Amino acid sequence: xxxxxxxxxxxxxxxxxxxxxxxxxxxxxxxxxxxxxxxxxxxxxxxxxxxxxxxxxxxxxxxxxxxxxxxxxxxxxxxxxxxxxxxxxxxxxxxxxxxxxxxxxxxxxxxxxxxxxxxxxxxxxxxxxxxxxxxxxxxxxxxxxxxxxxxxxxxxxxxxxxxxxxxxxxxxxxxxxxxxxxxxxxxxxxxxxxxxxxxxxxxxxxxxxxxxxxxxxxxxxxxxxxxxxxxxxxxxxxxxxxxxxxxxxxxxxxxxxxxxxxxxxxxxxxxxxxxxxxxxxxxxxxxxxxxxxxxxxxxxxxxxxxxxxxxxxxxxxxxxxxxxxxxxxxxxxxxxxxxxxxxxxxxxxxxxxxxxxxxxxxxxxxxxxxxxxxxxxxxxxxxxxxxxxxxxxxxxxxxxxxxxxxxxxxxxxxxxxxxxxxxxxxxxxxxxxxxxxxxxxxxxxxxxxxxxxxxxxxxxxxxxxxxxxxxxxxxxxxxxx
Amino acid sequence: xxxxxxxxxxxxxxxxxxxxxxxxxxxxxxxxxxxxxxxxxxxxxxxxxxxxxxxxxxxxxxxxxxxxxxxxxxxxxxxxxxxxxxxxxxxxxxxxxxxxxxxxxxxxxxxxxxxxxxxxxxxxxxxxxxxxxxxxxxxxxxxxxxxxxxxxxxxxxxxxxxxxxxxxxxxxxxxxxxxxxxxxxxxxxxxxxxxxxxxxxxxxxxxxxxxxxxxxxxxxxxxxxxxxxxxxxxxxxxxxxxxxxxxxxxxxxxxxxxxxxxxxxxxxxxxxxxxxxxxxxxxxxxxxxxxxxxxxxxxxxxxxxxxxxxxxxxxxxxxxxxxxxxxxxxxxxxxxxxxxxxxxxxxxxxxxxxxxxxxxxxxxxxxxxxxxxxxxxxxxxxxxxxxxxxxxxxxxxxxxxxxxxxxxxxxxxxxxxxxxxxxxxxxxxxxxxxxxxx
Numbered sequence: 031x032x033x034x035x036x037x038x039x040x041x042x043x044x045x046x047x048x049x050x051x052x053x054x055x056x057x058x059x060x061x062x063x064x065x066x067x068x069x070x071x072x073x074x075x076x077x078x079x080x081x082x083x084x085x086x087x088x089x090x091x092x093x094x095x096x097x098x099x100x101x102x103x104x105x106x107x108x109x110x111x112x113x114x115x116x117x118x119x120x121x122x123x124x125x126x127x128x129x130x131x132x133x134x135x136x137x138x139x140x141x142x143x144x145x146x147x148x149x150x151x152x153x154x155x156x157x158x159x160x161x162x163x164x165x166x167x168x169x170x171x172x173x174x175x176x177x178x179x180x181x182x183x184x185x186x187x188x189x190x191x192x193x194x195x196x197x198x199x200x201x202x203x204x205x206x207x208x209x210x211x212x213x214x215x216x217x218x219x220x221x222x223x224x225x226x227x228x229x230x231x232x233x234x235x236x237x238x239x240x241x242x243x244x245x246x247x248x249x250x251x252x253x254x255x256x257x258x259x260x261x262x263x264x265x266x267x268x269x270x271x272x273x274x275x276x277x278x279x280x281x282x283x284x285x286x287x288x289x290x291x292x293x294x295x296x297x298x299x300x301x302x303x304x305x306x307x308x309x310x311x312x313x314x315x316x317x318x319x320x321x322x323x324x325x326x327x328x329x330x331x332x333x334x335x336x337x338x339x340x341x342x343x344x345x346x347x348x349x350x351x352x353x354x355x356x357x358x359x360x361x362x363x364x365x366x367x368x369x370x371x372x373x374x375x376x377x378x379x380x381x382x383x384x385x386x387x388x389x390x391x392x393x394x395x396x397x398x399x400x401x402x403x404x405x406x407x408x409x410x411x412x413x414x415x416x417x418x419x420x421x422x423x424x425x426x427x428x429x430x431x432x433x434x435x436x437x438x439x440x441x442x443x444x445x446x447x448x449x450x451x452x453x454x455x456x457x458x459x460x461x462x463x464x465x466x467x468x469x470x471x472x473x474x475x476x477x478x479x480x481x482x483x484x485x486x487x488x489x490x491x492x493x494x495x496x497x498x499x500x501x502x503x504x505x506x507x508x509x510x511x
Numbered sequence: 512x513x514x515x516x517x518x519x520x521x522x523x524x525x526x527x528x529x530x531x532x533x534x535x536x537x538x539x540x541x542x543x544x545x546x547x548x549x550x551x552x553x554x555x556x557x558x559x560x561x562x563x564x565x566x567x568x569x570x571x572x573x574x575x576x577x578x579x580x581x582x583x584x585x586x587x588x589x590x591x592x593x594x595x596x597x598x599x600x601x602x603x604x605x606x607x608x609x610x611x612x613x614x615x616x617x618x619x620x621x622x623x624x625x626x627x628x629x630x631x632x633x634x635x636x637x638x639x640x641x642x643x644x645x646x647x648x649x650x651x652x653x654x655x656x657x658x659x660x661x662x663x664x665x666x667x668x669x670x671x672x673x674x675x676x677x678x679x680x681x682x683x684x685x686x687x688x689x690x691x692x693x694x695x696x697x698x699x700x701x702x703x704x705x706x707x708x709x710x711x712x713x714x715x716x717x718x719x720x721x722x723x724x725x726x727x728x729x730x731x732x733x734x735x736x737x738x739x740x741x742x743x744x745x746x747x748x749x750x751x752x753x754x755x756x757x758x759x760x761x762x763x764x765x766x767x768x769x770x771x772x773x774x775x776x777x778x779x780x781x782x783x784x785x786x787x788x789x790x791x792x793x794x795x796x797x798x799x800x801x802x803x804x805x806x807x808x809x810x811x812x813x814x815x816x817x818x819x820x821x822x823x824x825x826x827x828x829x830x831x832x833x834x835x836x837x838x839x840x841x842x843x844x845x846x847x848x849x850x851x852x853x854x855x856x857x858x859x860x861x862x863x864x865x866x867x868x869x870x871x872x873x874x875x876x877x878x879x880x881x882x883x884x885x886x887x888x889x890x891x892x893x894x895x896x897x898x899x900x901x902x903x904x905x906x907x908x909x910x911x912x913x914x915x916x917x918x919x920x921x922x923x924x925x926x927x928x929x930x931x932x933x934x935x936x937x938x939x940x941x942x943x944x945x946x947x948x949x
């Protein structure tokens with residue numbers, strides 16, 4: 031490799047410099063509460079241009095007028111929005127000095143997931159030796175991406191470096207006023223990722239790998255913007271199979287995908303935030319707005335594996351604006367103990383010959399509640415729209431619930447819509463069959479759950495599919511009586 | 512004055528016409544309070560997302576018809592199932608017509624709600640059943656409860672079965688420019704009892720009519736109730752039908768709804784399974800044209816274990832019509848071994864027609880089999896071509912395919928004369944004549 035240690039050292043030095051900007055503000059975390067001054071202060075701290083500040087203020091104004099939505103099938107103590115500090119600089123100091131100090135239960139899970147020691151350190155916030163393999167891998171990746179003209183950086187960086195792209199596309203899919211949490215995010219988003227794939231470029235790697243190693247603490251209000259220019263392709267993976275014990279109770283992220291003519295975006299999420307303890311205490315509230323727009327012949331594919339969070343409120347959607355565009359949604363949502371998930375998708379068919387597929391698998395165990403909420407909308411001009419939806423729920427134990435709320439609105443006679451949903455439990459005969467062949471009940475259930483979720487797991491990038499499979503097992507551990 | 516205020520203030524006038532000392536009147540007073548608080552549901556309410564009552568609220572409906580109107584039997588004969596003998600409970604502009612009716616007290620009671628609510632001999636039954644399953648919270652139901660005075664009262668004692676089917680007919684003559692009707696029906700089938708009911712609302716002119724009807728049906732152990740709703744009203748007639756059904760062990764209740772006419776039709780069909788081994792069936796055929804709007808809201812609440820429910824709704828939507836289907840199945844925690852199935856198939860035959868469908872499952876028990884399927888599509892072009900290639904004109908071929916589409920629902924109609932009547936209505940609606948009945 032032409033990449034010498036010398037260069038690496040240099041790169042790391044400049045990297046330090048990049049972050050140097052944070053050092054002088056590290057001490058001053060903004061006061062608790064939210065008002066216009068805070069929004070301006072956040073914008074200022076991020077050294078944003080004035081249009082961005084105005085944009086945030088507009089969002090804040092809209093947010094003030096809005097009420098927290100209550101339609102979702104979840105119950106929780108509403109967060110007090112004035113009791114949150116909306117900005118604190120990412121803490122660059124390591125939390126622990128060695129892995130020995132980390133919660134052994136957490137390490138046990140890492141081991142089960144097969145996560146490398148270095149990554150474990152990174153994920154738990156243990157101080158990491160500077161010269162390790164992963165960093166050099168990361169920098170090589172960055173170089174490869176740059177050669178192709180792909181921009182992949184934090185959104186704050188993009189606002190400064192590529193304002194024309196950000197200004198054009200931010201809020202174009204999820205407008206500031208879209209919903210309560212999107213408005214809040216627009217006003218106060220701390221950081222996030224920005225990705226631009228130029229015309230005709232096929233991103234040579236899963237952006238996931240890079241992401242997992244280099245992700246800095248992006249805070250609770252994350253903003254992601256992915257733009258695939260004409261004829262390009264990108265596969266993006268967000269999140270991590272590793273459990274993250276974030277002390278932030280409320281997460282309100284916004285993800286916008288823009289797929290221009292003939293492009294394809296594959297966006298996969300694995301979410302495993304702290305779901306609260308066995309008695310339902312604590313846990314992360316995850317209120318996410320994710321939406322993509324497809325121009326002509328474009329394709330957006332959402333794949334998600336949701337196992338964490340106390341409350342999940344998430345509907346990755348596709349607006350199929352261009353003719354012949356395709357939207358896909360593959361989801362596995364697992365809830366255990368006292369978790370509540372209300373998740374699903376929206377497929378809005380506007381263009382001709384648009385197609386969408388929805389495969390949703392819900393698994394509820396313990397005392398959890400799992401809801402699928404979806405919308406398939408065919409406008410009067412969307413000739414020959416086609417949709418296939420399938421929502422299956424698996425119930426384990428008699429104290430959990432599975433719910434489906436699929437909305438279908440069709441205004442065009444050429445549309446073909448199929449929707450089916452089933453709810454059942456794991457068949458006793460299936461378990462008996464496994465037992466009889468020497469597979470114990472716990473393993474048998476894992477096997478059956480895997481089969482049940484296979485259609486979705488298959489859509490994940492390979493290495494994550496393997497981890498996600500193990501994750502399902504771990505999430506359902508002990509749920510079988 | 513808007514309709515809500517008018518209704519609330521009319522309640523005082525209404526009180527002068529009924530016995531305010533009767534215990535039922537406490538229920539009425541309670542109900543009008545609830546309606547006054549809630550008013551008409553707006554589109555913001557989840558259950559009314561796709562159906563707007565705004566237009567109706569602007570019409571100045573008269574709440575009490577001014578005079579008693581009479582109709583000649585030959586004028587309205589075609590609306591009766593005249594091919595067979597039936598018991599008839601007939602209302603003209605909301606007022607009972609003894610001339611057109613045929614009631615009985617011979618072993619079973621097939622008579623009037625007004626009698627049941629006033630005569631002491633019915634009091635024990637009214638105390639036990641009246642307003643017991645109808646919602647005390649839903650505003651339109653409580654509006655009906657507040658003005659409940661007239662309607663059909665059917666009581667079938669243990670091990671009895673009336674000799675013939677029962678028809679409940681509501682005619683509106685159009686003597687008022689716009690009229691609001693609020694019939695209230697109570698149907699009780701005791702253990703092992705069986706009955707068949709056909710309900711129809713018919714407006715005879717193009718004047719506006721709004722019917723807000725509430726029907727309570729109680730099916731005791733092993734009872735069998737077969738209920739048919741024929742909705743083929745004029746273009747100015749709107750119907751809000753609230754039906755509440757309470758079932759006990761091993762009872763079987765089937766409700767068929769045929770919606771072909773009317774301006775706005777809303778069917779709230781609620782089943783509560785308070786027992787084991789219950790079978791509940793809801794089926795419907797909806798064929799719409801023009802600017803018609805039909806909204807089917809079904810609810811099946813599985814409260815006890817080992818029960819079944821079956822739903823099958825077919826819809827064909829033409830011109831500017833709108834169809835809504837919202838089917839909700841709730842399975843309680845203890846309702847293990849529940850089998851709940853729901854199917855909703857739709858065909859859009861016009862570019863301007865709309866269908867909104869929302870099958871909804873809320874399941875809290877693990878050992879259940881629940882499924883719902885929903886499709887929206889077109890007639891099979893190949894099947895159409897096949898029929899045309901054999902010399903069947905396109906229009907008839909289309910109608911034939913639509914017949915086939917709706918046939919599943921018609922198969923379970925147990926009164927042959929009614930079945931052929933429905934077939935004729937479908938042919939009429941599709942504008943074709945077929946030389947046979949399906």
